[in-house]
Amino acid sequence: MKRPSTPYILWCKDNWNEIKKENPDSDFKESSNILGCKWKTLSAEEKQTYEDKYKAHKEAYLRVITKEKREREAMQLLEDEQKQKTAMELPDQYHHFVQEAEHDNKKNTKKVKLPLKPKHPISTYLIYANERRTALREDNKSVIEVAKLMGEEWKNLSEEQNIGIDKDYLLSCTYLG
Template identity: 50%
Template sequence: MDIQRVVKKENPEANFKDISNVSGARWKTLTAEEKKPYEENYQAEKEAYLQLKAKEKRESEAMKLLEEDHKQKTAMELLEPYLQKEKDPLKPKQPMSAFFLFSNERRAALLAENKNILEVTKIAGEEWKAITEEQKRPYEEMAKKNKEKYMQEMEAYKQKRRKKP
């Protein structure tokens, strides 16, 4: 017997508060034996709910672990070519850009002024932006010559690698 349904049937015009008050009053009058089926039903439903919530929590945690594992695998797959790749000591090194040639020249002077590496980099970048094209030209020409030399060295390097058995 559902007490609230019985009260609602007996008092169709009653609102929720009134039904709850009457149901509560009737509940208090029931004996332990009369309450037992309700309490057993409550315990069974509570246990089913707790099991469902535990299952949902396990599934959620498993999905989080799976996502983290997938992210880790993806990161490792992206890094793998760089981690496994051995550098060929005979391969020519790429030449520095005009900016890096300029920065290297300025670095010593800026470090002598007790600037840290971040300040040196920032100042060199600002100075590079501020100098004229005429002032940049020697660095750009040096970078161009270095790149041409690098391209020749790379071509010779590639030829040697093709000839190896």
């Protein structure tokens, strides 16, 4: 809302057209000088009507400005409260974010395999299974049947047979030197 016009400006707005009719060839500066001279010659009673209008406009303006100021202050308080609440929540949000990031990193990290690292040797059971599998597969048995038979045979092997397989196993371990 604009500030209210002064009593002089209110009077000028009312009398501008009259001055322009009386002096059609005058420019803005000349018209303003004529209005200024006439304002000075006005009586206090004539000026009082414009001062009363000014006071009424000013009071309305001040009511609006005061209301707007209170609204601005209330909004500022609300914003400050929201900022404070956000500031209080930030550490918790940050902590939660860090935990999620650590959890995601644990999920997504894969072990890097070194290409020159020696491989683990196969177990004695796998050596036995590799030797036995071909003989059992010749009988047209399914993979499941072959696996069951190899498991049973492995359980039933004697100590001496296991020792023989262990020696083969040790010989197959090339990285032991």
